[in-house]
Amino acid sequence: MPQRAMSWLERLSLSAYGLLMRGLQPLLRRKLQRRGQQEPGYLQQIPQRFGVYDSAALAPGCVWVHAVSLGETRAAGLLIDALRQRLPGMRLLLTHSTATGWAQGQSLLQPGDVQAWLPWDTPEATRRFLQHHRPRCGILMETEVWPSLVQACQEQAVPLVLVNARLNDKSLRSAQRLAWLSGPAYRGLTGVLAQSEADAERLRALGARVDAVLGNLKFDVQPQPQALSRAQQWRAQWTQGGQSRPVLMLASTREGEEALWLDALASNPARWQAFADAGVLWLLVPRHPQRFDEVNQLLQAKACSVFRRSALPVDGAWPAAACDAQVWLGDSLGEMPQYFHAADMAFLGGSFMPLGGQNLIEAAAFGCPIIMGSHTFNFAEASAQAEAAGAAKRVADMDGALDQALAWLNDRAALARAQQAGLDMVAQGRGSADRYAQSIASAVNGHD
Numbered sequence: 539m540p541q542r543a544m545s546w547l548e549r550l551s552l553s554a555y556g557l558l559m560r561g562l563q564p565l566l567r568r569k570l571q572r573r574g575q576q577e578p579g580y581l582q583q584i585p586q587r588f589g590v591y592d593s594a595a596l597a598p599g600c601v602w603v604h605a606v607s608l609g610e611t612r613a614a615g616l617l618i619d620a621l622r623q624r625l626p627g628m629r630l631l632l633t634h635s636t637a638t639g640w641a642q643g644q645s646l647l648q649p650g651d652v653q654a655w656l657p658w659d660t661p662e663a664t665r666r667f668l669q670h671h672r673p674r675c676g677i678l679m680e681t682e683v684w685p686s687l688v689q690a691c692q693e694q695a696v697p698l699v700l701v702n703a704r705l706n707d708k709s710l711r712s713a714q715r716l717a718w719l720s721g722p723a724y725r726g727l728t729g730v731l732a733q734s735e736a737d738a739e740r741l742r743a744l745g746a747r748v749d750a751v752l753g754n755l756k757f758d759v760q761p762q763p764q765a766l767s768r769a770q771q772w773r774a775q776w777t778q779g780g781q782s783r784p785v786l787m788l789a790s791t792r793e794g795e796e797a798l799w800l801d802a803l804a805s806n807p808a809r810w811q812a813f814a815d816a817g818v819l820w821l822l823v824p825r826h827p828q829r830f831d832e833v834n835q836l837l838q839a840k841a842c843s844v845f846r847r848s849a850l851p852v853d854g855a856w857p858a859a860a861c862d863a864q865v866w867l868g869d870s871l872g873e874m875p876q877y878f879h880a881a882d883m884a885f886l887g888g889s890f891m892p893l894g895g896q897n898l899i900e901a902a903a904f905g906c907p908i909i910m911g912s913h914t915f916n917f918a919e920a921s922a923q924a925e926a927a928g929a930a931k932r933v934a935d936m937d938g939a940l941d942q943a944l945a946w947l948n949d950r951a952a953l954a955r956a957q958q959a960g961l962d963m964v965a966q967g968r969g970s971a972d973r974y975a976q977s978i979a980s981a982v983n984g985h986d
Contacts, residue, residue, distance in 0.1 A: 579637025
């Protein structure tokens with residue numbers, strides 16, 4: 539179906555958007571410098587953020603995959619593995635926008651692949667990006683649709699597909715309010731491969747051409763034997779009176795949620811004592827690395843005994859503080875499988891404040907039942923599926939989360955059923971990676 543031409547208002551809006559994005563570049567530079575003080579990855583290759591390159595590009599014809607941050611990069615890894623099977627000899631251009639995405643993405647590269655930053659969305663930077671790398675196609679993971687980037691791909695005849703695509707109601711409403719800008723961007727995509735029918739309908743409402751609904755890539759997460767082995771070693775050290783300690787995880791917490799948890803514990807001394815009597819170890823893993831020190835300071839201010847994962851010796855005996863702490867602060871990257879394997883259950887970060895929640899499929903895949911708050915709109919489909927399967931429990935607030943945690947601690951049979959429900963749910967959902975790879979490979983070969 540031919541794309542509808544842009545209206546004069548859409549053309550004017552795109553031009554104004556380009557001017558705005560050019561004007562904001564100094565603010566972006568300052569932001570990168572500030573973030574780089576806590577996450578040095580943001581200081582790497584800053585000129586690439588503006589479409590300026592000092593290194594040789596791949597030969598023309600690479601497959602370009604954009605995975606903005608950590609979660610999208612993990613999903614991209616599943617797709618890339620499947621694509622390499624379908625496209626032998628594939629050379630990969632992998633782009634990101636965050637330092638955590640870049641760090642995770644390094645493990646996905648093979649000899650001959652290239653990693654780069656996706657440039658700031660100005661017409662000039664996106665045009666230089668495409669002229670430098672000359673990809674045969676572009677694959678955007680999940681939600682990353684940028685107006686200037688889409689227009690540049692159209693101008694240079696680079697097919698651009700949104701994969702594992704999702705769009706919640708809140709994002710749809712926001713995009714519709716800016717229809718004069720979002721309309722050309724979504725219509726300009728070569729195609730969309732959506733996670734669910736609900737996502738597909740919302741994307742169609744913005745003018746996108748949805749070619750298929752192929753499920754959620756994240757269900758194809760693979761077993762992690764090494765992570766399981768290390769988690770078991772940790773559990774063997776986490777003992778009290780010769781008994782294994784229950785491990786309750788706060789997974790990917792966002793700003794403000796740690797304080798909610800601490801306040802809820804302090805507000806009910808009997809409940810606090812019940813957790814203490816059970817010998818509970820709290821495993822707290824903030825979502826963003828730049829908050830590790832801040833969260834540690836908060837815990838110290840509340841007189842919690844805290845041990846930081848980064849202080850664990852690589853070899854040798856554990857210090858007593860690592861075994862006896864009330865709270866382990868998971869201040870590391872790339873160890874979420876290990877943390878989920880080590881935990882008896884997890885509170886879902888981002889769901890106890892109006893932030894939309896985090897992906898819970900990985901937790902289910904590693905046998906870790908989830909307790910989630912009422913705010914899961916970023917992952918509505920997966921959250922509803924997990925709740926229906928019995929792999930997750932939804933509660934109204936942090937008080938409800940603590941009550942549910944105690945209920946599971948006091949009913950180990952129910953906890954075991956929830957663990958198995960998560961494993962079964964993920965097993966039933968597997969297979970999307972190959973479906974996505976087949977569709978993309980067919981499209982790529984069709985454009986050759």
